Amino acid sequence: MKDTIDAILKKHIPKEKGNLIPVLQSVQKKEGYISPESVKRISNYFRISRSSIYGIATFYSQFRFNPPGRHSIKICLGTACHVQGGDFILKALQAEIGISPGETTDDMRFDLDRVACLGCCALAPVVMIDNKIHSRMSVIKLKELLNKYE
Amino acid sequence: MNNFYKIQEKAIEEWQALQNSPEPVIYVGMGSCGLASGASEVWNSVRRTIKKNNLKAQLLKVGCIGPCYLEPFLDIQKPGLPRMSFNNVDVSKARKLISEYIIIGETKLKPLGHLGENKEEFEGVKSFWNHPMLKNQERIVLRNCGIIDPENINHYIARGGFKGLLKAFDIGPERVIEEIKTSGLRGRGGAGFPTYKKWQFCRDAKGNPKYLICNADEGDPGAFMNRSLMEGDPYVLLEGMLIAAYAIGTNHGYIYIRAEYPLAIERLKIAIQKMFKLGLIGKNILNTGFNFDIKIKEGAGAFVCGEETALIASIEGQRGMPRSRPPFPAVSGLNGNPTNINNVETLGTIPNILRKGGKWYSGFGTEKSKGTKTFALVGKVRRTGLIEVPMGTTLREIIFDIGGGTLKPFKAVQTGGPSGGCLSEEFLDLPVDYESLVSAGSIMGSGGLIVMDQGTCMVDVAKYFLNFTSQESCGKCTPCRIGTHKMVGILDKITKGEAETRDIEILEGLTSTVKNGSLCGLGQTAPNPVLTTLKYFKDEYLAHVEEKRCPAAVCRDLVEYRVIKEKCTGCQRCVSVCPTGAITGPRSEPHNLDPEKCIKCRACYEICRFDAIAGDAIIIV
Numbered sequence: 001m002k003d004t005i006d007a008i009l010k011k012h013i014p015k016e017k018g019n020l021i022p023v024l025q026s027v028q029k030k031e032g033y034i035s036p037e038s039v040k041r042i043s044n045y046f047r048i049s050r051s052s053i054y055g056i057a058t059f060y061s062q063f064r065f066n067p068p069g070r071h072s073i074k075i076c077l078g079t080a081c082h083v084q085g086g087d088f089i090l091k092a093l094q095a096e097i098g099i100s101p102g103e104t105t106d107d108m109r110f111d112l113d114r115v116a117c118l119g120c121c122a123l124a125p126v127v128m129i130d131n132k133i134h135s136r137m138s139v140i141k142l143k144e145l146l147n148k149y150e
Numbered sequence: 151m152n153n154f155y156k157i158q159e160k161a162i163e164e165w166q167a168l169q170n171s172p173e174p175v176i177y178v179g180m181g182s183c184g185l186a187s188g189a190s191e192v193w194n195s196v197r198r199t200i201k202k203n204n205l206k207a208q209l210l211k212v213g214c215i216g217p218c219y220l221e222p223f224l225d226i227q228k229p230g231l232p233r234m235s236f237n238n239v240d241v242s243k244a245r246k247l248i249s250e251y252i253i254i255g256e257t258k259l260k261p262l263g264h265l266g267e268n269k270e271e272f273e274g275v276k277s278f279w280n281h282p283m284l285k286n287q288e289r290i291v292l293r294n295c296g297i298i299d300p301e302n303i304n305h306y307i308a309r310g311g312f313k314g315l316l317k318a319f320d321i322g323p324e325r326v327i328e329e330i331k332t333s334g335l336r337g338r339g340g341a342g343f344p345t346y347k348k349w350q351f352c353r354d355a356k357g358n359p360k361y362l363i364c365n366a367d368e369g370d371p372g373a374f375m376n377r378s379l380m381e382g383d384p385y386v387l388l389e390g391m392l393i394a395a396y397a398i399g400t401n402h403g404y405i406y407i408r409a410e411y412p413l414a415i416e417r418l419k420i421a422i423q424k425m426f427k428l429g430l431i432g433k434n435i436l437n438t439g440f441n442f443d444i445k446i447k448e449g450a451g452a453f454v455c456g457e458e459t460a461l462i463a464s465i466e467g468q469r470g471m472p473r474s475r476p477p478f479p480a481v482s483g484l485n486g487n488p489t490n491i492n493n494v495e496t497l498g499t500i501p502n503i504l505r506k507g508g509k510w511y512s513g514f515g516t517e518k519s520k521g522t523k524t525f526a527l528v529g530k531v532r533r534t535g536l537i538e539v540p541m542g543t544t545l546r547e548i549i550f551d552i553g554g555g556t557l558k559p560f561k562a563v564q565t566g567g568p569s570g571g572c573l574s575e576e577f578l579d580l581p582v583d584y585e586s587l588v589s590a591g592s593i594m595g596s597g598g599l600i601v602m603d604q605g606t607c608m609v610d611v612a613k614y615f616l617n618f619t620s621q622e623s624c625g626k627c628t629p630c631r632i633g634t635h636k637m638v639g640i641l642d643k644i645t646k647g648e649a650e651t652r653d654i655e656i657l658e659g660l661t662s663t664v665k666n667g668s669l670c671g672l673g674q675t676a677p678n679p680v681l682t683t684l685k686y687f688k689d690e691y692l693a694h695v696e697e698k699r700c701p702a703a704v705c706r707d708l709v710e711y712r713v714i715k716e717k718c719t720g721c722q723r724c725v726s727v728c729p730t731g732a733i734t735g736p737r738s739e740p741h742n743l744d745p746e747k748c749i750k751c752r753a754c755y756e757i758c759r760f761d762a763i764a765g766d767a768i769i770i771v
Contacts, residue, residue, distance in 0.1 A: 017467035021450055025409070058449035059469040059624070062409055079564065080371030080528040080599045082614050092751035095729040109669045116453065116618070118410055119374035121598070122218030122534035130183065131412070133186035139753035140727050143656055 005038050009045045020046060023056055032068040032124050061116070069104045069111035071149045073132050078117030080124040085138075088113065089125055092139040097145075111150070153409050154316070154436050157428055158307055165308030172229050174207045176200075179223035179296060181381045182213030182374075182413055183535075188240060189222035195241045196224070213382020215296025216281050218535035223296070223478055225265065226251055232266025235278050239314070265297070283533045288514060290368030290522050291498045292538045300417050303424040306385040312430065314504030316394045319438050323353070325395040330500070332508030334520030339365060339456075339493030339630065340566065340595040341671075342519070342584040346690035348490060351397045351480035355488035360400035363392055363484065363491045365461060366407035366414070369453040370567030371618065373598030375524040376494035376537045380407075380414035382420040383498075388444065389496030393504060395442050397489050403444040406461055409451060418446060453568070453622035457670045458483075458491050462622065471624045472670035486665050493596065495524055519583035527553050529564075529600040539582075546578040551710055558603040562687070566595025568615045568622075570674030571682030573606060591682045593675070607704035608687040609694055613641035615679035618673060631668030633660050634676050641680070644691065645705040647698035654691055658684065706750045715740040717762035724754035 008026045012019040020042070022023030027038050034057055043050045058065045075090045094100060096111055104111040120126045127142055134145060154218060168175060175474055178184070178193045193211070200207050215223060219254065222239035224244055227233035228251075236247060236259060242299040243259065250257035263278030270277070277571065279285060289295075298305035305314075318326045331346040340553060352360060368376040388594050391403050409622065422444055425431040433441045447465050454460045455470040462484050464470035483489025499521065503511045512520045532554035539548060545563055562572045565582075571592035573580070581585050584594050602611065620634035640657045643649040661677035668674050693699050700708040713724075713733070718740040723743060725733050732748040735741030743754070 006243075015722070018465060020467040022463070025450065056467070056469050060452050061453040066324060077371070079567070079598065079614070081391060082371075083529050083602060083606055083611070085599060088750075088752045091749055092729050092753050094751055095751065115410065116369065116451070116622075117366065117371035117373070118182075119216075119377040120183050121372050121374055121600075122536070123183055123186050123221070124528065133182065135186040136212040138756050139729075139751055140757050143727060143729075143753075 002041075005041050008043070015048065017047055017048065020048065020053070020056065021060070024053075024063060028063060033066060034065045035065075035087075037103075064102070064111075064113075066102075066104060067108075069108045071109065072111050072113065072128075073146075074113045074115045074128040076118045076120070076124070076126045076128065077114050078124070079119055080121035081117075081126060084124040084130065086125040087135055089127065089139055089142060093142060105120070110146075151479055152362050153314070153429065158312075160306035160455055161304035161311075164304045164415060168305075170229075171208060171227070174229070174547050175204075175209045175210060175233070175743070176207055176248075177212045177223075177225040177227070177233070179213070179215060179221060179225075181209040181221075181296075181378055182411075183214055183218040183378075184221045184223065185413070187221040191241050191622060192222050192244045194226060194237055196244050196248065199245055203253065205248070205252065210299050211301065212297065213295045213300050214378045214536060215278075215382075216287075216292070216535045216537060217266060217281070217533060219533055220262065220535075221658040228252070232264040232268075232272055234261040234264050234275065237262045239477040244410040246563075255671065259669065272688050281535070282554065283535065286543075286547060287538055288522050288540050289378060289385070290511075290514075291495060291499075291524055291539050292382070292504050293502075294386065294534070295378060295493045295536075299382065300382055300384055301420050301424075301444065303385060303421070306383070310505055311385055311501075312389055314501035315389055315392050315396075315430075316436075317504045318396055320580075321439070323397045323399065326504065327353070329398075329504060329508040333503045333513065334508075335496065335499060335503060336513070336519065336584065337493060338495035338499070338523065338596070339655075340569070340593060342594060345492065345496055348480065348492070349357065349394065349397050351478070352400075352488050352490040355481050357482075357486075357488045359402055360398060361463065361484045361489040362391060362395045362398060362400050362403045362488060363489060364403065364405045364494060364497055365454045365456065365458075365491050366405050366494045367449045368408060368411075368459060368494070368596065369622075370596050370598050371454045372528055372564075372600045373526045373596050375526050375536060377411050377414050377596045379498050379524070380411070380496060381417055383415045384414075384554070384607075385425070386498045386501055387494055388418070388421055388425060388431070390500035391444065392430070392442055393500050394490065394492060394497060396440055400490070401441045401443065403442060404464060404465060404484075405742075406447045406448050406449055406455070409448045415446060422446075443730075452624075453618070454624045454670070457672060460670070461491065462489065469624070471626050472672075474669055478712070480605060495597070514617075515582045516581060520583055521583070523594070523597060525597045525599045527599050527601070530556050530558070530603040530606065531601040532557065532629040541583045541743065542581040544579050544581050545573070548582065549578070553601065556601060556603040560601070561604050561606055562602045562611075564592075564600040564602065564611065564679075565598070566593035566675075566678070567598050568619050569593055569678055570598075571670060572611060572686065573682065574686040576686075591685060592678065593673075605702055605704070607700055607702040608683045608690045609641065609644055610702075610704050612679045612683045613638065613645055616641055616676065619676040622675075623672065627668045627673055629664050630669075630673030633664035633667070634673075635676070637664070637680060639650045644694045645700070647694060649695045651695055654684070654695060709750060711743060711746055711748055711750060711755065712745075713741050713743045714762045717760050719760055719762070721759070723757050723759070729753065
């Protein structure tokens, strides 16, 4: 892990604060989340306190601070998806896999998140699983779909 | 410049060769909506089929052409024939099209329309542009979307690309601004500030370096106009940025784009590289001595970053919190330097204005709102997708003529995202322009149009938006941070049937506090969804409060699901989908639904084939 973070930091010269968010994004891309260890290293590099880094990172919904599951489920709750029943899908899914948004299942199979809008409003409601967007979802379709992900 | 004419010549040659290709050309719509409907599976299958049959055919990716509800699109252009567009193509339909239409030469599958230049009917196939969703549109910004390969710069150049830039270089910065003034273009991000003024302020401001920022943080839920444009025609945005930068006098550009749009980011990166190679970005562009570089900054997911000063804070690596204005970014923006921020659609319109003239552009639209506007037409409307219409088109024309109306009777249309409002039926003949929408209590916003029918609960919609703004409030101003939170609390009580008449009064009081006590647009406009629903749909609030009833049967706590014994055949389908085991009963006998266990997720309601599950509203006394 030390090496990956070092490699990322080396790519972001100069040590300007403007590079902080891109660094956090790259770290999350590589490691799946922002760990306390990586915050420590980023803090040393930019000479910004750890609390400031957390202050900035927690402001943005993109960053997560616990390890993700093998598959990431994102339920879109944009206006169009809400009107077409996205909320019902979230509710049913929560009951089905037993976790709330922001959490990961105990077997690390899935993590669950809500997202403000994926921009596929014309095909609402949509659900994103591992970067693939599935359109015109229903509780039943999602249930069948999840069986394909181990 | 001479160099560019050579590039242009080559590009036109390539485009002509494609139009007159001796081999069939297959186009697959690969925008995000196409991909979400399975376009990549179609693409892979077509590629395999071509290879397997040793076919001589070209395969091309295009962006979103507009009617997203008909995705994925697959177009086939055979030698000597116009490009035929087929809709809702899945893997088996794609295979069939290739084996029948291309290999055998004929197919019974009907194309949706042809994309030939001549809009006459061709051998029984109507022009695509005469489809009811498209015939009343005026496509200026979107003219290339779905037509060209967004990764191929030559397609863009052949269709008049960079002519606007050449014109700008020819007439000089002052006259570019003059031309934009003539066009009457106003900011397409929602506020509608005259674009030329913004440019002039930044041009006149002292300080170096200046910056140009493209705001591509399309945060309004229910809006995707910018995403589609960047995915379908990234070059038009980049050309617009070049022209803007030249007019303002800056050499540095940023595109601040949502991380939720990976495909748009990828296509922009490819486009920037290709422009760099042709000398259209970088140092001494087309030997004019003008330098310009563009950096892409990915947003990290914060709605408030659509606000100019918050966006700048975010690029600087801070929490995206707005600050008070003045000083305006045109005077003191990024790193304290003069900064001009324009929306994607505004910048995407610029090359067209320069290419065809400000006067031409001002021929579209109304007196105060010139030109065209793109809208994401979504929600409970039959034909959903991306549209572009002249300003002043009425909501009725958009929803009923273009969108084909609603399934259940129409109830409301929401414009302007979380800052906008819900307009009732009486506003259907309202012309869509900046002033009319404001006078009705809503705003133009970036262009999301969410249609709602009798199955939508307006209190629930208001709660949804307030929930959104309270979560996205940056927390700087107390009225916004706490006020929106309190409003959500009251709305929640109403939807649970626990509110009293007094709560509506408190809610009304809070709207003015939040509106007047907030620094930025997010807080100032956050009460709009509540204000407009209270104004136009008060009866629904009263039904929730006084009768403890949700007329649309949406609010969970006021609805109970039950099995209609007479209709239930005992097929067990609902038993298998219920996530909490609330439905029980042996096969072939009417099932039982335990209301204690039911989480009201609608799974049974969706799967039941015998209308045996009713989502009836009940009265809580």
